[in-house]
Amino acid sequence: MRVEACCQALLEHLLPELDPQRQGLCIDVGVGTFAFYCELFARLGFATAAVEPSPTDKLRVVCGQYPIQLIEQCLSDQVGTQTLHMGQFANLANSNFSSLAADWFGASTITRSVPTLDLAALLEQVAATRITAFKLDVEGWEPVVIQQFADLPAELLPQAVMFEYGGGSSRALGEKGWSPRFFEGTMTCLKTLQQLGYDFSIMVDYASGTQAKVFDLQSLDLARESPFYANGVYGNILCFYRQRFSIATIHKVCAPYGGGLANWLISKIVS
Incomplete structure (x- = not known):
């Protein structure tokens, strides 16, 4: 399936039902160079923050138009500075693969020092009192962020959390984003959310022949x-x-977005 298009369609349909009065904040962590979820959140009428250490000119324009609070830092588990390993794909620089994890499959040996903040500092900076959606795409660093949810008061837990998994290989091969270390991190994300009481879930994968999977x-x-x-x-x-949402509705929203591995390759290369 075409993951980003499908997930944006799902959020466009579900977030107004989740928070019809737009009382909560939506946060886009790891915006990248395309599929700006922050733009979707703002267009839906939500107060929005975007966390991206390397914003493109296009993102700056979008943030100024709505407006969206742009935070030019990396979300991590510490306040200070860390080493960002710049992204590389098919021997070409690609900031969509940049990671704080030196062993991330898309990380190169080219680095730069970036300011970081932890989740508590981020929520204080954006003055969050309620969070409707929290989108997370930080190239293997997802568990570092999601484990901090356990320290939040119940009223600050996001009503919807979306995080990325896998990449660069397949589950069957068990390499790159599916290597034991990063797969364990993905499972840590699920275990943390499970322990906090998250239930209704949707998985959207690029694998050929798959459809969105709804599970508890x-x-x-x-x-x-x-x-x-x-x-x-x-x-x-x-x-x-x-x-809870209608499973039939979920599949109806996702139906137009069939696809496969080629879409993943294209989506990560184009800006």
């Missing part, structure tokens, strides 16, 4: 099973906090 996170025995397709390539998981 609370019903999974994560010590023994996972929701991933055997031929999974890359995707996003959306987890909702004590919310």
Whole structure:
């Protein structure tokens, strides 16, 4: 499936139902160079913040138009500075793959020092009192961020969390974004959200022949099973906090976005 287009369609449909009065903040962490979720959030009428250490000119324009609060830092587990390993794909520089993890498959040996903040500092900076959506795409650093959710008061837990998993290989091969270290990190994200009470979940994967999978996170025995397709390539998981939606509606929204591995390759290269 075309992951980003499908996930944006899902959020466009579900967020107004989740928060019809637009009382919560939406946060886009790891904006990248395309598929600006922050723009979608703002267009839907939500107060929005974007966290991106290397904003493109296009993103700056978008942030100025709505407006969107732009934070030019990396979200991590510490306040200070860290080394960002600049992204590379097919021997070409690509900031969509930049990571704080030196061993991330898309990270190069080219580095720069970047300012970082932890989740508590971010929420203080944006004056968050309620969070409707929290989108996270930080190239292997997702568990570092999501584990900090356990320190939040219940009223600050995002109603919807979306995070990226996999990439660069397939689950069957167990390499790159599916290597044991990063797959364990993905499972840590799911375990943390499960422990916090997130239940209704949707997985959208680029693997050929797959469709969006709806599952109840609370019903999974994560010590023994996972929701991933055997031929999974890359995707996003959306987890909702004590919310339920029509499964038929989910599949109807996702139906136009069939696709496969080629879409993943294209989406990561183009800007």
